[in-house]
Amino acid sequence: MNMAEANTEKRKLDKRRLIAYWGAGVAVVLLDQITKIVVDWHFPLNYNQPVIPSVFDLVHVRNYGAAWGMFAGRTWLLGVVSLVALVLLVANFRRMSEGNVFNEWILSIIGGGIAGNMIDRFLRGSVVDFLDFHWKEVYHYPSFNVADMAISVGVCLYIAYAFFGKKKDSAAEDASK
Numbered sequence: 019m020n021m022a023e024a025n026t027e028k029r030k031l032d033k034r035r036l037i038a039y040w041g042a043g044v045a046v047v048l049l050d051q052i053t054k055i056v057v058d059w060h061f062p063l064n065y066n067q068p069v070i071p072s073v074f075d076l077v078h079v080r081n082y083g084a085a086w087g088m089f090a091g092r093t094w095l096l097g098v099v100s101l102v103a104l105v106l107l108v109a110n111f112r113r114m115s116e117g118n119v120f121n122e123w124i125l126s127i128i129g130g131g132i133a134g135n136m137i138d139r140f141l142r143g144s145v146v147d148f149l150d151f152h153w154k155e156v157y158h159y160p161s162f163n164v165a166d167m168a169i170s171v172g173v174c175l176y177i178a179y180a181f182f183g184k185k186k187d188s189a190a191e192d193a194s195k
Contacts (some may be wrong), residue, residue, distance in 0.1 A: 031182045041179060042127055042130065043133065047153050048057040051134060053164050054164075057078050057148045060076065063079070064078065064079065065078040066150070074150065074151050076149070077147070079150075080144040081145040082143075083096070085166075093144055097139035100133075101136060107128065108129065118179070120175075121179060124179070127172045128173060128176070131164075131166065131169035131172065132169060133165075134165030135166070145163065149162050
């Protein structure tokens with residue numbers, strides 16, 4: 019295979035990978051929005067149904083701010099911040115992923131989560147939350163949704179890879195020399 023054919027194959031692979039990553043992000047947005055639509059249609063606002071008593075409830079609450087209700091009442095500002103964050107993530111996707119397939123998947127999932135909550139902010143004026151974990155009445159984690167999970171898990175995995183994955187990758191690279 020000559021150099022031109024190799025470059026053409028690489029571009030095809032890159033396009034296929036990018037399509038898969040976009041697909042992962044879109045899948046997160048769809049799952050997030052479908053679950054929120056189901057909650058909106060079937061549960062009245064401030065609904066609370068224990069699923070696992072003293073541990074997990076299905077709820078229907080609205081968050082007019084960010085995590086833990088911070089910046090409450092600034093929904094449009096948070097929507098604009100989400101839009102800027104999403105644009106920056108897409109524009110810097112290759113640089114942020116460092117060509118690592120794991121990071122590429124994680125960034126796609128984070129982007130889908132950002133987009134899911136951004137849609138809520140612009141279309142609903144608030145974010146729909148419906149998953150509520152607590153320990154009896156002692157500890158109560160703020161209610162959240164699929165987009166929040168995608169962002170939180172994605173950011174944790176991205177940070178973990180930054181601290182631990184690079185060392186493993188460089189050790190494997192050194193061993194192959």
